[in-house]
Amino acid sequence: MRRRTPIAGLALALFAAVTATLAGAPATAAPMAVAPAAAPLAAAPALAAAAPDISVTNVQAHLTQLNSIATSNGGTRRAGSAGYTASVSYVKSKLQAAGYTVTEQTCTSCTYPASNLIAEWPQGPADQVIMFGAHLDSVAAGPGINDNGSGSATLLENALVLAQQNPTMTQRVRFAWWNGEEQGLQGSKFYVNSLSATQKGYIKAYYNFDMVASPNGGYFINRVTSTTAAPLKAYWDSFGLQPEENTEGQGRSDDYSFANAGIPTSGYAAGASYTKTSAQASKWGGTAGAAYDSCYHKSCDTTANINATILDRSADGVAYTIWQLAVGGGTGGCTAGQLIGNSSFDSGTAPWTATSGVITNSQGQPARTGSYKAWLDGYGTSHTDTLSQSVTLPAGCSSYTLSFWLHIDTAETTTSTAYDKLTLQVGSTTLATYSNLNAATGYTQRTFNLASYAGQTVTLKWTGVEDSLLQTSFVIDDVTLQVA
Known part of the structure; x- marks a missing residue:
């Protein structure tokens, strides 16, 4: 997630999360340390019975690879850096092997020209697209494992599971990993501006995932009361989580590029530098009076800076949304x-x-x-x-x-x-x-x-x-x- 900047008229909520694992990472890596989980809650009912369970262990393995790539490249995956290039290569190789149509789009107007990575599952009507995105770059100061390896890895594992399951599709699913988010949403802006009016009309919803595993995090949804947010909210509601609007992220991540083009948006987030309230700590666990992520935009944003419980529920909520909106048979009935x-x-x-x-x-x-x-x-x-x-x-x-x-x-x-x-x-x-x-x-x-x-x-x-x-x-x- 980029830092808040004074932009007149900013009123749209942030939605960001995408998967990423990176090519050229070392074959072995130290075990991932996991931040304390939120207070245990009742298991979800059979709400998402038709959707697969996304392995949080697999998502964490992607995060370990991202961390290793950063370590091998000066401690960062900043846009345009060797660490970012290696990240794109890793994700791309995984997706191509799974059968995706994968495109690298060079953002020529970005501060650091580099690739957006677009992957489309080649089934379902091409004019009915549900899109899921996250930024793959980190800040220069650190490896960016929560911000935004967490969103990138979440989407990568969801994409791989969708390919493995190969269900009948009623909508086309497209995934994206963005360059240059930390410099002002540059990669996603470039992508949206490259689309014709007809191509923009094909995208029925865009879901963004940016920082979905904050160690002292909460459960936030962009435009939580909107129609677009309904499947994301339904999954978290099944745990009794009482998700809140992502006010901290308004206008600060890649969903904003799509919202400005009139495309409906939503997404999960777990919080950045804002402070957790006592009421939030009471219902979600964690520490009141402390930041959702004390390592936000710092070198300590490593694999030790991850809340595995929130990460798991975010990854499964993405799967539920994909199956609800784009898979034939979905949940098998009406979602009231x-x-x-x-x-x-x-x-x-x-x-x-x-x-x-x-x-x-x-x-x-x-x-x-x-x-x-x-x-x-x-x-x-x-x-x-x-x-x-x-x-x-x-x-x-x-x-x-x-x-x-x-x-x-x-x-x-x-x-x-x-x-x-x-x-x-x-x-x-x-x-x-x-x-x-x-x-x-x-x-x-x-x-x-x-x-x-x-x-x-x-x-x-x-x-x-x-x-x-x-x-x-x-x-x-x-x-x-x-x-x-």
């Missing part, structure tokens, strides 16, 4: 839940896409709950506002209920002509149209059955169009899409 992220608009704008100013806490129109709502139109001039969010509806559920609360306020006096209109679309299909003729005091709940879209990723879109005279305000709040 609420699919809309930031449903009351009180957590910023993500994952919504909206015309500037639509998501607002302006007092001109009250929210139904909280302080924020989506306020479309209300200008009294020719104007169009939009609000949208893409969601993936799981197959196999018995009910798919879209609900939102709508308040319509108008200055139009006619009782017969719809001058100003709000339409709701699912994809290219119009579900409903409202107008100034539907104005009423307070909010009214609107409900729709979306069962016909089961198993699909669709975009829900509200469009408000106002004519040149007399305002009509369409105010939306508390949007939910409940599947059961």
Whole structure:
């Protein structure tokens, strides 16, 4: 994870984790020392029965190789260094042997030009991609085993297990290991900028894993309430872990490059230099008042700087997510839940896409709950506002209920002509149209059955169009899409 830098408007959460093991590492290495695990918790139920158990011993073996590579190359795997090149070679050789389509992309605009490593499992529809990434570089000061060998090794072992199991795929899975994250997310920015609009549209979700084994760590998820985060959260919820939003990582890792391109993102993290609270220590174990990782960006970030329990649960959560989203048969049934992220608009704008100013806490129109709502139109001039969010509806559920609360306020006096209109679309299909003729005091709940879209990723879109005279305000709040 790169250091926090003052960037205006930074509001997206960090998601990072990828696997890495490095070529040219010594054949033998000292046994890995493991930091104390968090307080023991009940074993997970059979939530991920269809997903494989990822061996934390194998993940640790990759970390040992990464540490050895750094030791053989001046104690670092910094982008562009010999240690980084050896890391790319090791990961690449493992993936090629497993049957992946592997590409090295040289980041020519990076401070230290070197390769991003992209590996795609050649099954599943090429226009339906679920992507998993982590940065492979360390800082110059140390070997970077938690930051970010932990994410890199987690993804590498997941990729190898996917190839070994060779299941039927319903989505295409792509893994990435990034160059130059520590210099400002340079490798992932270069990759995203190299994609055409069509290629970006193929990527339905990006999951980032950055520091997933912090020795005094916690259980953090980027955009924890979003639809994209749902499978990651479901796995950790099965342990009763009560994961929290990764506020420390907002805008600081490679998920930010994808989020800026409009691609839904999430990911696991265990914390960096921030301090663990007493409440967090009570539910997760560890030491209150101490940093999640006291070796963050230091030479002591070695194999001794790893919490094996968090690493294990992160690796298995990745496997659960892959099987849930991309493997035929998945969990064998419906994963019930609420699919809309930031449903009351009180957590910023993500994952919504909206015309500037639509998501607002302006007092001109009250929210139904909280302080924020989506306020479309209300200008009294020719104007169009939009609000949208893409969601993936799981197959196999018995009910798919879209609900939102709508308040319509108008200055139009006619009782017969719809001058100003709000339409709701699912994809290219119009579900409903409202107008100034539907104005009423307070909010009214609107409900729709979306069962016909089961198993699909669709975009829900509200469009408000106002004519040149007399305002009509369409105010939306508390949007939910409940599947059961």
